[in-house]
Amino acid sequence: MKNKIIGIMALSILIFSAFLGTMRGQKDDGVFYLKDIEGQRDYLKLFPVEGITGDGTQGCIFRIEDGALSVDYYPFGLDEIRNLFYAQREGIVGIKKYSYDIYSTNNGDELTSFADSAPSMDAKIQHMDGIHEEAMENGYFDYVEVSGGETVLADKIDIYLNIYATNSPGEARVRTGMTLQDQVEYYYAKGYQEGDETSVGYSSFDELEFETFCVKAGDAYYCMVGSKRECQGETSLYRIKKSGLSEPEGTLDREDFYQQYECGAVERICSFPVNEKDRVIGLYALGEEAFGIFRIQNETLLFEVYDSEGSLVHQDLLPTQLCNKIDRAEAEITVWEEGDVSVYFRMYDVVKNDDSSQTWDCVLDGMYQIDEQGVKRLDCFGQRSGRLLTLCRNNLVFDVSMELDEGIQIPSYYGYQVYFTVMNGDTGKVLYQGKLETDYFEDSYKTVSPYNIGKNADYLEEAVKTQYIDGLLGQRQRQIGDILPLNGKVVNLW
Secondary structure, three states, rough: OHHHHHHHHHHHHHHHHHHHHHHHHHHHHHOOOEEEEEOHHHHHHHHOOOEEEEEEEEEEEEEEEEEEEEEEEEEEOOHHHHHHHHHHHOOOOOOOHHOOOOHHHHHHHHHHHHEEEEEEEOOOEEEEOOOOOOHHHOOOOOOOOOEEEEEEEEOOEEEEEEEEEEOOOOOOEEEEEEEEEOOOOOEEEEEEEOOOOOOOEEEEHHHHHOEEEEEEEOEEEEEEEEOOOOEEEEEEEEEEOHHHEOOOOOOOOOOOOOOOOOOOOOEEEEEEEOOOOOEEEEEEEEEOOOOEEEEOOEEEEEEEEEEEOOOOEEEOOOOOOOOOHHEEEEEEEEEEEEEEEEEEEEEEEEEEEEEEEOEEEEEEEEEEEOOOOOOEEEEOOOOEEEEEEEEEEOOOEEEEEEEEOOOOOOOOOOOOEEEEEEEEEEOOOEEEEEEEEEOOHHHHHHOOOOOOOOOOOOOHHHHEEEEEEEEHHHOOOOOOEEEEEEEEEEEEOO
């Protein structure tokens, strides 16, 4: 027995030694370093970053600090490394650090929100038997067996903000002050399931896809419903704490087509008029005590900063003639350790296609630098094929972008080079540019190696389209993933 135990220990040591040797070999044999292209690398000192890279079986967490690159290798797949990466950034230690899952909803009990509606108190309401034909034509009841139904029509509806906890019971509901009355009628349809007392409901309001915002600042949440051109009235910014949630009111029964109740301890802190020329398109937390709001007032695009009590602190007018094309806004917020804030935003014209998909066309982008000097708008320079991170501080713009190697004409090519660029925020002059030099293009050899390249074979591009690539080969495609600042917290909203 003693010899058997010694043998098992010897085998374990051998396996572990082989593993260490393999990792050392990968570290020494792989190509992964920061290559200077132009300018002075010293500019990178203001923007230390860390990121992840790897494939389905192994990878690393890398850092660039004081202009120097360091790498920690792990025998995990890219998804596992990503979980470890974010656990470290959140300060999670012990077993929780290695069991952390950024995709799980069990990491915290947060508040979220959605928009709902009900006929206005002064609306003209009609009742009809049967499910509204538009709901049937659009297939909203195809997934259930229904034996009949009813529909309520209204010429005017109120928009509500619903707030609820993600992992525990509790809700709040408030009438926003926005109304819709541009259509001939809005419908609320119900279908009754065969042999069952339950019903399935659908409303034409659901098709409008109203955007809601719910951000946390301090110990409270701040929520708002964005508006559309068809809205009338006003929308408001509300403050609520978890303790302000009420017990759920329940779900629709056979007698209810809609719900008009309000509940929860919700505090309104400021309001904005809405109509065809006045719209609210974005709300973002700027640290713990301020908010950024993008809105259109009389066809003029504004960026406004409010404090936690709803008082206007700063307003900037953006020079654009494209307000009538702006439907949605997105912003990437970086809060630096000392409290300064970087805001990188994009404005989109959203077009609905015939196949129900959407095309988002960026019509405007830019940056705001918020510090003790106030709020300053900077321009975005050096557009590339894909952005990984864009932020600013000290009047400098830092851009991390990726682009495909156009010289490699292979389908399903996943390799790309990542560029680091520092620019003057006023002139756009490039002060430094470098890139991560890798050998990731070699992974494409594994992708195409199973295919016949003989004289009578299909063209490679056609072969890749029609043949199955082994799952293991797909897992061996190394990719550079998330890149984030070491000295700042990023809220990435796109």
